[in-house]
Amino acid sequence: MSLFSFSIPQNITFGRGSLDKIPEAVSRMKASKAFIVSGPHLSKAGLVEKVASKLKEAGIPSESFTETEGNPSTDTVEKAAEGFKASGADMIVAFGGGSPLDVAKAVAVVGTCGGNITDYEGVGMVPGPVVPMIAIPTTAGTGSEVTSFSVITDHSRNYKLTVGSKYLLPAEVILDPDLISTVPEKTAAYCGVDAMVHALESYISLASSPFSDMCALQALELIGNNIRAYVADRTDQHAAEGMLLGSLCAGIAFSHARLGDVHAMSHPVSAFFDVPHGLANAVILPTVVEFNAAEDNGKYYEIYKRVAQIAVSKDTFTPSMLVNELKALNKSLGIPNSLSKVGVDERMFEAMAVDAMKSGNIAVNPRKTTEKEIINLYRLAY
Numbered sequence: 565m566s567l568f569s570f571s572i573p574q575n576i577t578f579g580r581g582s583l584d585k586i587p588e589a590v591s592r593m594k595a596s597k598a599f600i601v602s603g604p605h606l607s608k609a610g611l612v613e614k615v616a617s618k619l620k621e622a623g624i625p626s627e628s629f630t631e632t633e634g635n636p637s638t639d640t641v642e643k644a645a646e647g648f649k650a651s652g653a654d655m656i657v658a659f660g661g662g663s664p665l666d667v668a669k670a671v672a673v674v675g676t677c678g679g680n681i682t683d684y685e686g687v688g689m690v691p692g693p694v695v696p697m698i699a700i701p702t703t704a705g706t707g708s709e710v711t712s713f714s715v716i717t718d719h720s721r722n723y724k725l726t727v728g729s730k731y732l733l734p735a736e737v738i739l740d741p742d743l744i745s746t747v748p749e750k751t752a753a754y755c756g757v758d759a760m761v762h763a764l765e766s767y768i769s770l771a772s773s774p775f776s777d778m779c780a781l782q783a784l785e786l787i788g789n790n791i792r793a794y795v796a797d798r799t800d801q802h803a804a805e806g807m808l809l810g811s812l813c814a815g816i817a818f819s820h821a822r823l824g825d826v827h828a829m830s831h832p833v834s835a836f837f838d839v840p841h842g843l844a845n846a847v848i849l850p851t852v853v854e855f856n857a858a859e860d861n862g863k864y865y866e867i868y869k870r871v872a873q874i875a876v877s878k879d880t881f882t883p884s885m886l887v888n889e890l891k892a893l894n895k896s897l898g899i900p901n902s903l904s905k906v907g908v909d910e911r912m913f914e915a916m917a918v919d920a921m922k923s924g925n926i927a928v929n930p931r932k933t934t935e936k937e938i939i940n941l942y943r944l945a946y
């Protein structure tokens with residue numbers, strides 16, 4: 565066993581109705597005014613207003629920015645950061661799916677340290693602490709509430725840049741399963757598979773540890789158990805709880821063990837063709853799982869048991885059973901089976917592979933991967 569360390573520095577509150585715990589969480593943050601970063605749907609649904617009223621209960625006035633889009637851009641970060649600075653707020657509420665959480669983290673950096681978010685691209689480039697954040701996810705999920713990463717699209721170069729820093733970790737997290745009961749079916753499917761990919765990739769990552777494995781396996785169990793029921797009926801409370809908890813565990817796993825080729829390859833798909841993150845991952849997943857089978861270190865069997873929810877003996881298991889199970893799961897969730905069906909143009913594969921190779925996730929993928937192999941994997945997934 566190699567040396568490993570772990571840290572989960574946040575206060576995490578989980579459970580139905582935990583949105584009511586906002587005043588308690590905020591009281592620990594010692595702030596005087598909040599800036600809420602959210603999305604247009606949550607604003608229209610009156611939920612941003614609900615969060616604002618909970619802040620008010622704690623004596624915290626707030627302003628909000630609700631214009632985050634899917635695959636949020638550097639321009640959006642700039643706009644939101646201007647709003648944050650003008651507001652005079654000293655804390656940020658990240659409220660929504662992966663996009664508002666990514667934007668909120670980027671705003672915290674730019675709002676505190678100045679400049680543009682591109683100045684902080686890479687890992688460890690944020691010079692010091694940023695304004696404290698409370699994260700309240702409304703999808704299950706990106707796990708962004710417990711990760712030190714923000715991913716922002718730079719349209720000037722069709723590139724999804726990553727800012728990674730321990731200072732991006734929200735101080736407080738509230739996970740209320742009631743919040744994910746109104747998610748549209750497609751979003752539930754994309755986000756659910758994304759969370760499963762987080763668990764799967766971190767579990768087979770070269771940077772995995774007994775601690776991250778524990779979280780990843782728990783996540784696979786919870787997601788395997790609940791994803792079909794949750795996507796079919798988002799008001800199924802038991803399934804929603806399982807998915808939100810699974811997404812949290814997967815987030816903790818990959819914040820320690822990172823990811824792999826699926827995420828390295830999906831970011832260019834989203835950056836070039838504006839394909840939702842979870843959908844891009846889901847479509848690429850079976851191809852990469854097949855590619856990695858030669859280096860699965862016996863872990864595919866553990867994944868299969870949890871995703872397929874079938875008892876099977878180790879002797880009769882083959883990696884192709886997992887590949888087929890993942891294809892079947894995608895199909896049952898209404899996810900297309902090829903990149904050609906989600907608007908990807910094969911003429912861009914070489915440029916996409918160059919960007920995929922820049923991802924830090926390539927280095928921890930269990931099977932060593934070259935640029936040529938990435939191009940080939942794009943072809944196979946096409």
Ligand SMILES: [Zn+2]
Pocket residue numbers: 706758759762827841845
């Ligand atoms: Zn992801």
